[in-house]
Structure formats: structure tokens, C-alpha cells
Amino acid sequence: MEFFVLLFFFLIGLIFYMFAQAKRNKVVEHHLAFKEFPSTFGEVRIFFISDIHRRHVSKKLLEQVKRKVDFVVMGGDIIEKGVPFERVRENLRTLKKLGPLYFVWGNNDYEVDFHQLDALLLEENVKILDNTSALFESEEGEMLELLGVDDVSKNRAHLHLALADSQPGSFKILISHNPSVHKKVKKEDGIALMLSGHTHGGQIRLFGFGPYEKGGIKSLEHTTLFVSNGYGTTGVPFRLGVPAEAHVIVITGEK
Template sequence: MELKTVGAVLAAAAGTVLAAMYASAKVAILREHDAVIHTEQDGEGPKILFISDIHRRRVSRKLIRKAGGPFDAVVIGGDLAEGGVPESRIRLNIRRLSALGPLFYVWGNNDREVGEALIRSVISDEGGTVLDNESAELMAGPIRWMLVGTDDETSSNVDVDQAFRNVRRGDAVIFVSHSPSVFRMLGSRDPEVRMAGHTHGGQIRLGRFGMLEKGFFRSDNGKVELVSNGYGTSLVPLRLGAPAECHVIRLRAKKKHSNGEL
């Protein structure tokens, strides 16, 4: 085969791969998870929509229709935007998400590039809550379900003690931070649910290999951990082996008896 022909074949193959990576970045999988946590009482828990790392993308009407709702909480796990994203797009995304249920947001490492005042205004105008080292009660009853969120660690303002100050013994805690690295700052605190994004699942992976760990959902021994691949992209609008995603999470509490049985 002539060198020109080889070059043309390689260029065509590269073009096909890039087109597939671009297309992969423009869709998103809606993953559904059901999980049981262990608490001091039995009880139904909240239904949550979790989405992180929107960056420059528009939240599509198709995703909103597919997600359905209503949700007890719509949680944005940071990087709602980044520098250069127009205010109109940020407002559109928040308006669409807030239509699904009460909106909660934690800071990402890129969000303040568009201005902290703008982000706060957009969230507030749609009745949402910024959880920067704060907590919010999602459901009361036999079990009080608390959503706890921290600022992003790039702000040097993560304050776990402040975030947990209103949490009481017996509460079921859903902890959210932009980066899973904040989980290491929890110390002796052991929330029933941990959620984060930030990593993009490595965004571009070759088989098992990527710059960062691929996203995952784990439910084991009454504890839940979610690290999402995220919805948007960073640096380049391409994905390979780490598809864009957001998550519907249905939680239920089950009492664990002294003998360890449920």
C-alpha cells in the first residue's frame, strides 16, 4: 500500500474516532439507582436527581422529560458553569432543573470564573439553596434526612464542622461535595450517602486507563457512594470510555438490629 493511501486511511480512522468522541460528549446516560441505608428506624427516603459538571452544556429538554420527577431534591454537584458561559445559558439550565424539584447546589472549582454574585443570584432567583458549608432538611418523620454540602476545596473554605453543625444523632445524612477528595476531610463522620463529581471519569479513557478514576455507584453494607462522570466536558468537547451521565437515586432506610440482621 502506498504511503499516501496509508495516510488517508489513518486520517479517515482518526476522523471517525474524533466524530464518535464528539458525539459521545453530546449525549448523556440517565442512570437509576436504588439503595438501602442502615439507620435506627425503617423509613422511606428521598428521591434525588444528581447532576454535576455541566460546564458549557445546555441541560436538554429530553433529559428533563426522561428524568420525570418530581424529586425531593435536585442536587447540582458543582461546576454548573465556567468562564465564558453566558448568563442566559446558566439561567436556562437552572430554570429547567428547578422545575423538577427543590434545587440545591455546591460550588465547583470552575464556577466562580463567571462570578460568585452571578451564581448566587441565578440559584436564588429560582428558589434554590447554595450549600456552602451548610445543611438542609429534606424529609422529616421517623428519620430526618439531611443534605449536607461544603464549598469546593479550591476556595480554601471547606469547613466540615460548620456544614454538619445542625446534624443530630440518628439523622440520615446525604453528603455532597464537588470533588471526592473532600471525603477524606470528613474525619470520624460517616454519612450514609456520599456524592461528588469533578473527575469526569477521566473523560477520555483507553480501556481501563484514564487520567482519573471512572465514575461509579456503590451500595454496600448500608452505605452509598457515588462519583459521577458528570454531564459536560472540560478543555475539549470529547469523551471516550467515560460517558456523560446524571443520576436518579431512590433511597430507603432499614433498621439494623443488634445482631446485625436487617
């Protein structure tokens, strides 16, 4: 009997712990250096958030961003079925306090009326990177570009179109909700960094194991892949072993 009482309280405690992990507001800062990074930019600071799903973006999250960022990148799944559009609008306006917004589509974004979501994004001055690019140029003429591809699961991800929209010789950062797009990246594409989400790091990992690999930074053959464990949850509002996170990514040249 005593064993079952202890087990009951353990399970209750575990549920509360997993809920707290899912609702955590934590910004993790990362510093990445690339030899091909254009020196005239000095450094570029990106706020990256993916997989918001049902969450309200908390002011507590923004308070952790101590220095100005150049732009905010949303890595898809800012909504899912059952989430009111007004909540998305509130989240966009909260994130806009940090800087201009850039967005790529995720699979859950298509669970709602995506035409209405598209209109909302445009109303809030969000730049949608749907197989397109956004160019930034320094006063000395060096270039940096954000390339974005649409959702993989809907067969909308066309990396070749995003590359065709980009400039030769620019420092390229690719955003794709689903990290599997990295398999299409070739050396000649010149993509230095790729930002993704989607996997939630497995969301619930038991003894270190989960249905997906834990997020993090990987040096691949033709690019560097950054995968976020995400800010929200799907299915159940719980996390274990991969607490909710958002990121400030600081990019510089190698010294």
C-alpha cells in the first residue's frame, strides 16, 4: 500500500514537473562564427522562435533579451487547429517589440484557414519567406540573406526557388520548419547556416530517448544545422528532458 501511495505522489509530481517544463520561458544565447561571414556586418543577432502552437508569448521571455536583435525569425507552427487568430496577432505584436518579423510555414500552420493566416501576417507586416529570400546589404556592399522554404509535408518546400531568388556571393541563412531539408543542400548552394524546429526535441524523452533527436547545433557536410526544441507543445502540454526554449543567435566572422 505504501508503495502505491509513493508511486501516486511521484506521478503527480512528475506531471507538474512536465507541465512546468512545457511552460518555461527561457532564452538560450548561442555564438556562431563563420570564416565567410561578411566583416562589414560586424555581428548579426537573430531572435529565433519556433513551434509556438497554443502558447501565449510571454513578456518574461522578451525580458531576457538584454541587447537589441536585428530581426526575429519564426520557424513555423505559430498556430494549430483550435487556436484563435487573435492569439496569433497578440503573439506577433509581442515579438515585434524585438525587431522586424520573418516567418516560414510549418505543417500545423496549414491546419487552419491558411489564407486567413496569410492575410493576418501581411496585416502585421511580417515578411513571409515562402521559397523566397530577404536581402540585407552593408554600406560597403557586402550581402547577407535569409532564405526560407515552405512546408515539407505539403510538398511546398522548393529550395531551388529560394536560391534562384537569392544573390550570388551573399552569406546565406536558410530557414525551414522541418530540418529534413538539409538533405537537399549542396556545397554550391553556399548556405552557411540552417535554422529549423518541428521536432520539439522529442518533447517527452524517457531515459534520454525520444521519438526525435534532441535539438542543438550540428556541423554537416555542406552547412551548419541549428534545430530548436521549440517554445510550445503539441498533443499534450507536457515536456520531459527538453524544456521549452527560444534563442538569440549571434553570428560573427572567425577571428
